[in-house]
Amino acid sequence: MEQVFESKIDSEKIIHSWIDNATRIWDSLVQKDGDKKSSFFNDEDSAKKAYQAWEPALKTWNEFTGSINKKEMIDSLVEGNKAGVENFHKIMKSGLEGYSFFQKRWMESASNINDVFKNHKGSSFGGSEIFDVFADIYKKEFSKFLSVPPLGLSRQYQTKLQQVIDKSNIFQVKFLEFLYFLYIPFEKSFKVVQDSLASLADEGNLPDDTKEYYKMWLKQLENHYMALFKSSEYTNALGKVVDAMSDFLSARQQITQDTFKAFGVPVEKDMDELYKDIYSLKKRIRLLEKDAQKK
């Protein structure tokens, strides 16, 4: 890469020509020694005043160009240029390596996801196992990114925020699973009714009253709900969604309390402590009153 760069661009020539051109421009603008033939200024006084004003700057310029026009300086500039390219190359290289590292980790996670799918067995309520798979994938492959320890002054607040996000995600998956369970009887009852209607149609016994269809479906729906509610799959899902809801509400409460505290507003925790004191005091007073009445 360096060879290619050197063969295409001759940095020394570029610097020489740039300095020459720049000097020529300044010379043409302000003729040295107050030349009367200058086309830029209309009279001699103006040209002299301009030259006097610009003279220190032009001297500095000439000194600067003289110094960088030396071979050693040009060599060092060219070297610096090469070093910049090298640095850029290094940054790019580490960036690409970092990207491929993360890509590798994601690919590993993806292959783990496949394992999670393989390890899960189907349930009697077809399709519901997908939510367990999602929950597992989230826990093993995504939740850990929200567990990276935060640093600094605001680390406690960051931790609480991460908790809310994490618990909210878990709650949503569990809630979806719960809703899916509630939907299953609808699907099953419709299918049973369709099958029944098909056989009734074959026998030529289709009911005339449309309400009969509704009653048929409702009975099926009720039966399927009863079967679902008695199943261990449903009770597990119920337990999980209630747990996840409690976790999420608790995490959300933490954030809310921090916010209110900042405004000096008493939060539930403060009030609960107060309520507990009142409760204990009232109970003691009641006992004392009872004792006093007995005496």
Next chain:
Amino acid sequence: MINMSETIHKTMNTIAENSEMMWNFADDASDVLLGDLDTEIAQTPYEVVYQQDRVKLKYYKSEAKTKLKTPLLIVYALINRETMLDLQPGRSVVNTFLENGIDIYMIDWGYPTRKDRYITIDDHVNGYMDDVIDFILEKEKIPQINLMGICMGGTFCVMYSAQHPEKIKNLVTTVAPTSFDTDQGLLHSWMKCVDVDKMMDTLGNMPSDLMNFGFLLLNPARLMIDKYISFMENMNSKDFVENFVRMEKWIFDSPDVPGETFRQFVKDFYQQNKLIKNEMELGGTIVDLKNLTMPLLNIYGKFDHLVPPGACEQLTKAVGSKDVQDVCLDTGHIGIYVSSKCQKEFGPRISIWLKERDGEKQDEPVKKSSPKLRIKNKDLKDNAHVQFLHGSL
């Protein structure tokens, strides 16, 4: 072709007839819904004679010529409200008792707020209930009262009677769960899988909406679909709409349950079934059901999905009383109180049972009752709304 033409003609006629019927129905329904509806509940006059915190004591005075000597204290559950016993004229357990000469005291638990989250079962039973009973005994200048408990309130009454048998003359439990190790009711299975500690630590109190959602889930097909389809089919009937709205008002008028009470109820009863095993501890003392020596009438519903017969029928075998009676009605959890058929069976039966024991001493049973009596209510179909209650709750 002729057949096809006839069919089309017939179909068009039917559509025309149906659309005319629909318009008439919509017209009548709008008259009913936009008109004056009497949907008030709990209209029987009463007086609040005692109040402690949010808990009030209602007093209903009987105007009957012959009255029982001993008043009756009714303890309702912490879930929903006691207004269910006085839903409407003609469907009111309160009115039935008053007509039969029974003075009634009834506990109104009020609406617990966050500050009530630490109130335990012991505070309800040995706190509020004991104070209320002491107040009544002093006011009436009597040594004992009759006690009737409903659902969770019945469980409270059983515990109270076991710990303070000297204050209770007769005990009536209605749809009161006392044995929780049964797989008959869905609640019994569901409560075993819930981490109630985590829930109550987070929520403080048990929110009424969450509980109502749980109750609706017991039978979503009937309670969330069929019920409202029945409503739409009967919107043109003023009586039906009024009854329906009264029930809706009552069902969804549900206070939160204090957190510690809910936690204890789930853990000690649903998960560990302590009461029937005489392992329940209340105020530092074990609740021994053998101490329950007063006459006991235990009523429950055969089709009760919330408190199934299996959760109720063990009580009479576990108590120390010799005068016990089980009555199983062919109805559900709410139908037992609100159906017009049960109005003729439930209230009058309790009144007669109390009358028979009104003058007797607590340790001398009037007569040996049959161990189990089953009353069948075959015709319970008052209307579609009540029918749903019978079948589903």
